[in-house]
Amino acid sequence: MSTSAQHQVSCDGGEINETMQAVTKHKGCGTIGGSGKASCGSQAGIGHLPNEIWEKVKNHPCYSEEAHHHYARMHVAVAPACNIQCNYCNRKYDCANESRPGIVSEKLTPEQAAKKVLAVASAIPQMSVVGVAGPGDPLANPDKTFKTFELVNKLAPGIKLCLSTNGLALADHVDTIARLKIDHVTITINMIDPEIGAKIYPWIFYRHKRYTGVEAASILSNRQLQGVEMLTARGILCKVNSVMIPGINDQHLVEVNKAVKSRGAFLHNVMPLISSPEHGTVFGLRGQRGPTAQEVTALQDSCESKMNMMRHCRQCRADAVGLLGEDRGSEFTMEKIMAMDIKYDEQPRKEYQAKVEKARITKLAAKQEELAGLASASSEIKVLVAVATKGSGLINQHFGHAKEFQIYELSTSGAKFVGHRPIHPYCQGGHGEDSKLEIAIGAIKDCLAVFVSKIGGCPKAELIKAGIEPVDQYACEFIDASAIAWFKLYLDKVNEGKVKHVERVDPARHNALISAA
Amino acid sequence: MPFKIIASQCTGCSACETQCPNLAISEVAGAFLIDSEKCTECAGYFDEPQCVAVCPVDYTCVLDTALPRYQKPA
Secondary structure (H helix, E strand, O other), rough: OOHHHHOOOOOEEEEEHHHHHHHHHOOOOOOOOOOOOEEOOOOOOHHHOHHHHHHOOOOOOOOOOOOOOOOOEEEEOEOOOEEEEEEOOOOOOOOOOOOOOOOOOOOOOOHHHHHHHHHHHHHHHEEEEEEEEEEOHHOOOOHHHHHHHHHHHHHHHOOEEEEEEEOOOHHHHHHHHHHHHOOOOEEOOOOOOHHHHHHOOEEEEEEOOOHHHHHHHHHHHHHHHHHHHHHHHHHOOEEEEEEOOOOOOOOOOOHHHHHHHOOOEEEEEEEEEEOOHHHHOOOHHHOOOOOOHHHHHHHHHHHHHHHHEEOOOOOOOOOOEEEOOOOOHHOOOHHHHHHOOOOOHHHHHHHHHHHHHHHHHHHHHHHHHHHHOOOOOOOOOOEEEEEEEOOOEOOOOOHHHHEEEEEEEEEEEEEEEEEEOOOOOOOOOOOHHHHHHHHHHHOOOOOOOEEEEOOOHHHHHHHOOOOEEEEEEOOOOEEHHHHHHHHHHHHHHHHHOOOOOOOOOOOOOHHHHHOOO | OOEEEEEOOOOOOHHHHHOOOOOEEEEEEEEEEEEOOOOOOOOOOOOOOOHHHHHHOOOOEOOOOOOOOOOOOO
């Protein structure tokens, strides 16, 4: 393929092809030496992590923001039972269009789950991780959970395993987790103060007894923190999820952050409470509000100096399939899987992973090239920009097709992923095209520009009217490098007096995270 | 022989099934059912009936008043 031909290829090709196009465009200094390292910039630098940790997280979309552009996960819903009751959970409600934890459309046996894993792994080479996240608690269903992992280990050994638990039963199962090579465990820890816990958990079921109130929360908290310590001692990466509940644990989560960090947790994910009354949760029915996107960001910021914060969580269903932010679960119902002729072949997945590794090196090189140009600039200016992407770290989605925008904060220190804004509120229905555009613009009001692969004339005009620059000249190119290049031009224009920079703070900063609930 | 599950309230989560010391609980058409011949109200095993203690929906595992209370065999 000639270089010019590659430049002409539209963005509508397959994802792997797009990645390779962008890789070829940015040959720069991205040669791979015998050591497998780039000539400029170490691989470890990609995640700002030590090499041994990076090796563990680089293919896990939930543990690495960088990985979530390239890799997909799937949850298999083999664990329906739970051992605690949370005020933000109602297990009865299921809407196929709805995305939140604890929700599934069909529960699976371990054998069905293994078959589904092979079906998805065959169809989606990006799929790197199989998790059990419910819909109850994986460790309240240890037989089903571990049987599933055993089958996946046997049938598709290259796939990473992870599970997400409330932590109550964790200490009893750490040996099995280690034996089955489950590398990643997420614990939801919402408090370390039982008085606060009593407002979140009405009861727990522990050692054949139901406990309530402060006593229940105290047992739960002790077990959770013990679990973090035991995982750390075995070198299993532990992520902590916390549900931010305004007025109950919002300030307290800073203390939670310190407690889990000191026990060796690797990553902390503060998520907004989802509490729509129609879900029928205790909090929803009581009118407990969720935090605004701004409140979540502020809390993440205040914890960030102390440990890695996850900002790319999409609070997915316990049977989600695909890249974070997309759910292809409906393509893989048991009915459809039973009709599939599945021939699992590891090769396409290995090839995809090799291409991602190559793309990463090139992406990093491209970013560093742009960053080098930024080094001379000194400016306090920070701006937000929105990006329409289908994955691979590329600007490769049409404005009108985007279901969410990724948000980057640009400054002279580079481009930093700070969150995502869903633009198709679930379960609302009935929106015309006009109002969809309004929702999209409203979701990114605080951004100076939106990077897209393509955009129609009408939305372009509306965006400009709203003061958001539609940027389509970086179609199919890497997000980071393009955003930095654009930011350099912006700074130049400001310095030359062509543009006056105005701090853009949207007081009612769109409640985008919450509106998805 | 006494606990029963109110099927219309059962979420089908299976939590009770694995906790039952008498293996009296099984799934029937998406909901769980207690075999009244096998249920001992957990007498001799636990202080509280396990299905009641673990069920996520209150008042779903209840005493079946149509039947006499469990009597330990003499």
